[in-house]
Amino acid sequence: MHRLATFLYLRPWLVLALLLGPPLIWMVVVYLGSLAALVVQSFFSVDSSGQVVRSLTLATYGDLFTQANLDIFVRTAVMAAAVTLATALLAFPWAYYMARFASPRAKAALYLAVLLPLWSSYLVRVYAWRLILAKEGIVNWFVQQAHLDQALDWVLGLPVVGGPSLSVSFLGMFIVFTYVWLPYMILPIQAALERVPRSLLEASGDLGARPAATLRHVTLPLAFPGVVAGSIFTFSLTLGDFVVPYSLGNSSFFIGQAVLSFTGTAFNIPLAAAFTVVPMLIMGLYLTGARQMGAFDAL
């Protein structure tokens, strides 16, 4: 044992190889290998009997650019952007309160209130909204008690966002997406706000800025990388989700739904693979942009 320890001590590169080897091999073989497999699959195609033809072709990508599929990409990206904006608006006051005003105990409690929904029960949290938005559920009950039926009907009658009921509409989906991804936005903003030096705020006040001006010109710009960091999660999670669209959507597919359907009933793994290359590219661009804005330091 002792001799082995000395042997290793004299060969730091060997220790490094032993430490780094297993996780590195795992990630390269399993994960990067899988991503490579995905790209390869996307160049395969399916013949008329539904068998995967293992020869490289661009035909699958050709199928990708139909009007229906382009609609799916645009629809998903717009939803992701809207959800990102809404979570940022809701998360900022929470994060600001936590970083600036909360007592240590309140802060710990608020932190836990973000942490719990962030780590757990994602499906239950979506399911909760099935109960809430159902036709005979809580929201409609309140609407009836308050005699707001006509207002709700008017909202549901709007083109695009509306639908037959709240539980089957883009509006409902938007609410649920905002709800499930909100914690992912709060934490990075809060972390960014915690790092704003107090002296800067005091300097701003000393120089005559009112609190609103300090917020606008000092705090917000410094918190922005946190918003971008949070948006990486909200955007990526919305792009890749199929649970919310399946639970609350209609036949207008989102990316995740389309991909899932290609691995299920409409069996076409190559097309599913080609489909996911699109969110990969979108996220690649997004991450590059976020990096330039310094968002990675706020992660």
Next chain:
Amino acid sequence: MPSSPAAGRAPLGLRLTTLGAILFLHVPMLVVLLYAFTTDEATFSFPPPGLTLDWFQVALNRADVWDALGLSLRVALVSTLVALGLGTLAAAAVYRSRFFGREAISFMLVLPIALPGIVSGIALRSAIGITNLPFSFWTIVVGHATFCMVVVYNNVLARFRRTSGSLIEASMDLGANAFQTFRHVVLPAIATALLAGGMLAFALSFDELVVTTFTAGQQQTLPIWMFSQLTKPRQRPVTNVVAVFVVALTAIPILLANRLTERTVE
């Protein structure tokens, strides 16, 4: 911005919007809890026509729920162990040496959770398809361990950075070899970080649906069971009860992990 009494009271508007966000984030879970007791069998009517404890009994007797729960627990346990091993090794390597591509390690480990879930899912599904591997317990575990690794890695690396390197040097100076130093100095220092990382990895795995959908084949984990109930409800009250159970079960490791990391900070 360290909070201090000097910051004063928050403006009313800020307090109200924060309160609104808190309610938005937490009231829905209370709704789930309420519905677990409803006597309404067929719809989601509010207010519930009556309250009962019967559904807990019914859910307890459902074999499909138990099977799904068992599979989820086994998958989460094995994935967590794999993630603990590999994540700790990676953290140790990154902490103790500088090498070419060190930054890339963190980036590669975070990729499985930074990329949309369906990307990881379809990627693994493509690999399974190309290699003709049959779906099994292990195809699920491999996927889960891959995205759980980063949680352990982050926790352990953060702890390494806070533990002073001079302790390790002192141990070596006093004649302990590398293994003794690891056993008596390094391991106690990172023990709670390992536990916290493991808890979070467990919760993450237990709750995962998107990647699992593509790596499970016909097997049903608890999230897959829940999802099938979301799309094709069979017995709604049983789903309500299982939902409450899942929330309670996943809250425990997260609360513990929070406790463990909180106490050791300063």
